[in-house]
Amino acid sequence: MAGYTNLPFRVLIRTTAPGVDYTVTELINARSLIERNPEALRLITLSEEDTPCGVQLFGNVVQEMTEAARIAEAHGASFIDINMGCPAPKIFKNGGGSALLAQPELALRLVESVVEAIKIPVTVKMRLGVEQGNLIAPGLANAFQETGIQSVTIHGRYRSQGFSGDVSLDGIAAVVQATPKISVFANGDVTTLENARLMLEKTGASGLSIGRGALYNPWIFKEIKENSATNPSFQDRLEFMIRHLEVLSKLYGEKSACCQFRKIAPFYTRRMGPSRKVNRQISQCTSLAQFHQIVEQYSKERHRFLDDTGALKHSYQPQPVRSTLDQHLPKYNLF
Numbered sequence: 001m002a003g004y005t006n007l008p009f010r011v012l013i014r015t016t017a018p019g020v021d022y023t024v025t026e027l028i029n030a031r032s033l034i035e036r037n038p039e040a041l042r043l044i045t046l047s048e049e050d051t052p053c054g055v056q057l058f059g060n061v062v063q064e065m066t067e068a069a070r071i072a073e074a075h076g077a078s079f080i081d082i083n084m085g086c087p088a089p090k091i092f093k094n095g096g097g098s099a100l101l102a103q104p105e106l107a108l109r110l111v112e113s114v115v116e117a118i119k120i121p122v123t124v125k126m127r128l129g130v131e132q133g134n135l136i137a138p139g140l141a142n143a144f145q146e147t148g149i150q151s152v153t154i155h156g157r158y159r160s161q162g163f164s165g166d167v168s169l170d171g172i173a174a175v176v177q178a179t180p181k182i183s184v185f186a187n188g189d190v191t192t193l194e195n196a197r198l199m200l201e202k203t204g205a206s207g208l209s210i211g212r213g214a215l216y217n218p219w220i221f222k223e224i225k226e227n228s229a230t231n232p233s234f235q236d237r238l239e240f241m242i243r244h245l246e247v248l249s250k251l252y253g254e255k256s257a258c259c260q261f262r263k264i265a266p267f268y269t270r271r272m273g274p275s276r277k278v279n280r281q282i283s284q285c286t287s288l289a290q291f292h293q294i295v296e297q298y299s300k301e302r303h304r305f306l307d308d309t310g311a312l313k314h315s316y317q318p319q320p321v322r323s324t325l326d327q328h329l330p331k332y333n334l335f
Contacts, residue, residue, distance in 0.1 A: 008247035019221030030059035030068035052078035060095035066113045079121040087159045098159035121150040128171040132158040138178035151183040153209045166324045172203040185209045189323040193223045215267040241268040
């Protein structure tokens with residue numbers, strides 16, 4: 001997730017709520033990496049605290065993707081993740097991301113070239129297809145497994161759906177059944193331990209890939225690993241949010257970090273209670289000192305929303321994070 005699952009967030013997840021087996025970088029343009037674009041070089045920055053970590057590349061030119069994979073390997077990538085799942089209009093229009101699903105021959109040549117060019121493992125992230133109802137992922141994934149890739153991550157939607165609409169458990173299961181030689185990781189709308197159990201049970205996937213769900217609940221990997229739900233306190237959530245900005249500031253500088261954090265903070269504060277005021281204040285924040293003052297004041301004022309036990313009053317409790325997978329939960333006894 002561009003601007004969200006960057007190095008500071010990945011390191012923080014590993015150190016605060018361990019349970020992640022591997023991570024991938026934000027999406028990196030292969031051509032930009034070859035041209036040594038400063039932003040691409042920033043995105044490829046890796047850390048010993050975040051390993052194994054794969055470099056996620058997109059593009060539709062075989063030679064460029066191959067050369068970018070070599071560069072990433074030289075920079076210490078644990079593996080190369082070829083993105084064929086991004087639905088963003090700009091990337092799709094230029095033939096990258098999920099647009100490759102509409103060009104299976106090109107997609108296959110690209111994967112074969114990358115696998116042959118490097119020594120580290122190669123993985124592919126993809127969607128079910130381009131237009132909803134035209135399921136092409138099982139056949140394409142089956143062809144990919146013959147190239148020597150290590151795994152496929154399959155998002156259970158079509159490109160035309162974006163990030164809305166139902167995640168197809170049957171579609172993911174079809175990819176699993178079509179690729180018996182490699183691991184398949186399921187992706188899409190996993191926001192709770194219950195969602196995770198459902199996804200694994202109904203698809204037969206080897207594991208899960210989680211992005212947005214980790215922003216809503218940074219402890220989700222730990223919960224899945226231990227098969228036990230957590231109940232982070234307000235202080236736990238507050239400290240995680242503070243540490244996130246501090247790590248961002250250390251890597252990118254305070255002003256840039258505060259700017260980046262404006263879109264991240266609401267993922268955290270929405271679980272803490274009424275947050276409109278604090279979100280507005282954070283959106284105007286330009287330094288760590290100012291941020292600490294904001295959250296300190298928020299902590300003092302928050303007592304108005306609490307009952308005698310220290311819990312949020314019923315009227316102030318946050319709404320559950322919605323997932324299209326929730327509709328399946330009552331049908332199955334997962335516990």
